[in-house]
Amino acid sequence: MTDEVKQKSSLGARVEPSQDQKAAANAVRQMFSAIAPRYDLLNHVLSLNVDRYWWWRTARRFRYILCHADASVLDLCCGTGDMTLALYRQAGIGGASIVGADFAHPMLCRATQKSSGLPLQWIEADALQMPFAAGRFHLVTSAFGFRNLANYDAGLREIHRVLTADGEVAILDFGEPRGLLGKLYRFYFRRVLPAIGSMISGTSGPYAYLPASVARFPQPPEMLALMKTCGFREVNYTPYTFGVAGVYWGKK
Numbered sequence: 001m002t003d004e005v006k007q008k009s010s011l012g013a014r015v016e017p018s019q020d021q022k023a024a025a026n027a028v029r030q031m032f033s034a035i036a037p038r039y040d041l042l043n044h045v046l047s048l049n050v051d052r053y054w055w056w057r058t059a060r061r062f063r064y065i066l067c068h069a070d071a072s073v074l075d076l077c078c079g080t081g082d083m084t085l086a087l088y089r090q091a092g093i094g095g096a097s098i099v100g101a102d103f104a105h106p107m108l109c110r111a112t113q114k115s116s117g118l119p120l121q122w123i124e125a126d127a128l129q130m131p132f133a134a135g136r137f138h139l140v141t142s143a144f145g146f147r148n149l150a151n152y153d154a155g156l157r158e159i160h161r162v163l164t165a166d167g168e169v170a171i172l173d174f175g176e177p178r179g180l181l182g183k184l185y186r187f188y189f190r191r192v193l194p195a196i197g198s199m200i201s202g203t204s205g206p207y208a209y210l211p212a213s214v215a216r217f218p219q220p221p222e223m224l225a226l227m228k229t230c231g232f233r234e235v236n237y238t239p240y241t242f243g244v245a246g247v248y249w250g251k252k
């Protein structure tokens with residue numbers, strides 16, 4: 001890894017560049033707690049509903065794990081639970097047991113409401129210090145959450161810890177497409193999205209933070225190198241929708 005990648009990986013996301021890890025995590029938690037009531041609406045409007053396809057595609061890829069009744073799956077940084085619900089739909093009745101974890105209480109409240117009557121478990125937990133035994137999960141997913149961690153290296157090592165010996169990880173997040181589409185997309189993501197997001201949510205912080213956090217997130221080759229450094233093997237990246245999003249995956 002280059003020095004720049006090492007620095008990025010141990011820094012993770014910062015709402016303010018000068019923040020220390022604890023302050024950064026608190027700021028992220030407060031930000032998501034504040035936008036929780038409008039989070040789903042904003043997500044679907046700003047992604048033109050393509051987010052549903054990304055969650056579905058990621059979940060479908062791991063159906064061979066999800067369909068096993070004795071499999072245990074964690075959706076980390078689950079927010080209001082859409083990725084978790086996509087996993088559940090693939091697992092079906094009699095499939096894997098699925099846990100969603102997030103550290104923003106109001107996001108989990110929405111997840112609980114949306115999944116009423118379903119056998120899903122919601123746990124309030126910090127991704128950097130999870131209350132789970134080592135080797136507990138066969139699959140850990142995280143959709144648009146991992147990028148927000150205050151320390152990517154520590155986040156990957158914690159995911160590695162809670163995975164079974166041959167457990168798998170899938171991290172779905174935004175990318176930065178190249179070429180003409182990339183230019184158009186950057187204009188939308190950096191100018192249009194923050195304006196619409198701020199208007200609907202009534203606060204500007206989260207939607208200025210979003211493009212900034214994507215720009216700071218390691219590029220696919222750096223992220224894959226970091227995953228290897230943290231102990232994952234057979235790592236790979238599949239871009240979705242011309243690279244607007246994509247999933248990183250690998251095995252313990």
Ligand SMILES: C[S@@+](CC[C@H](N)C(=O)[O-])C[C@H]1O[C@@H](n2cnc3c(N)ncnc32)[C@H](O)[C@@H]1O
Nearest residue numbers: 032077078079102103104126127143144145148
């Ligand atoms: C952009 S939302 C994604 C939610 C959901 N996975 C989705 O696809 O819509 C990011 C979520 O990550 C959570 N998060 C960020 N850092 C976290 C941490 N250290 N521990 C637990 N959750 C965290 C936030 O609270 C927020 O709910």
